[in-house]
Amino acid sequence: MALATGVPNLVSAQAAGEVGIDRVTRETLCGIGRGRNCDIKLAVRLGLFETGLRPRFPANAQCRNIDEQWAIDYTPKRRREAYHGGIDMPAPFGAPIIAAAAGTVVSVSEGANSFRGREIILRHSPSDTGIDLWIYTQYAHFDRGPNLTVGARVAMGQVLGPTGNSGRRLKRGGRQQRQRRPAIHFAVWFSDHPGYAVHRNKIIPVKGRWMDPNALYRNTSPFASNAMKALPKSDKRVPIPVMFEDGKTYPTGTKLIWPYACKRK
Numbered sequence: 001m002a003l004a005t006g007v008p009n010l011v012s013a014q015a016a017g018e019v020g021i022d023r024v025t026r027e028t029l030c031g032i033g034r035g036r037n038c039d040i041k042l043a044v045r046l047g048l049f050e051t052g053l054r055p056r057f058p059a060n061a062q063c064r065n066i067d068e069q070w071a072i073d074y075t076p077k078r079r080r081e082a083y084h085g086g087i088d089m090p091a092p093f094g095a096p097i098i099a100a101a102a103g104t105v106v107s108v109s110e111g112a113n114s115f116r117g118r119e120i121i122l123r124h125s126p127s128d129t130g131i132d133l134w135i136y137t138q139y140a141h142f143d144r145g146p147n148l149t150v151g152a153r154v155a156m157g158q159v160l161g162p163t164g165n166s167g168r169r170l171k172r173g174g175r176q177q178r179q180r181r182p183a184i185h186f187a188v189w190f191s192d193h194p195g196y197a198v199h200r201n202k203i204i205p206v207k208g209r210w211m212d213p214n215a216l217y218r219n220t221s222p223f224a225s226n227a228m229k230a231l232p233k234s235d236k237r238v239p240i241p242v243m244f245e246d247g248k249t250y251p252t253g254t255k256l257i258w259p260y261a262c263k264r265k
């Protein structure tokens, strides 16, 4: 039984998920973490660019739609080159934000100094989603909570917390910008490696990449932004699986849903 050195480490990483920050390359740390001293081009290289995907909700469903699209230019909002690392759907204060798939809580943050405010990140195993990748979903701007702790398991559709408008805003000319509208900020990362590091309340998947959140709902490989951008126009309207307010899903048996429940028309 000749086991190569390093194999036991890999096995324990697969079991636990969390690994040391030394297991993440500088490019991944910067490209996903987007720290102050990071070149934004690293994030772009990892998939943070516009793909043109748009959601198409079921005909009998009235759902909360996106008002700020994936990877749009946020440079004016951040006073340095920046792109929107997710999608935003406006909703009234208190509207329940729900888990897009079964998963495990890997981060809960008050986000006092973050643009995203109160947020939670879930990690989804291949068996959680039916997709042969490790997927991370982030939900932000909660009004309160979320009242979940790291390590907790959540079910698809479980309420994570109430919509709000938490999160720092830049001051302009000494005056605070107008209030942020209440909305969810929803982001997705993926990796074929099970490990992730925690760095300053950020989750950095080993070999992590950005995913246009609409791509997740295609529920089939590939998911990378370059492949999404290259799709024919007719494939860029993504049929979205949803949960209705009564807890039933469409289609039946889906392992992925939009992070707000929809009303029946």
Ligand SMILES: [Zn+2]
Residues within 6 Å of the ligand: 068, 084, 085, 086, 087, 088, 184, 185, 186
């Ligand atoms: Zn956002």
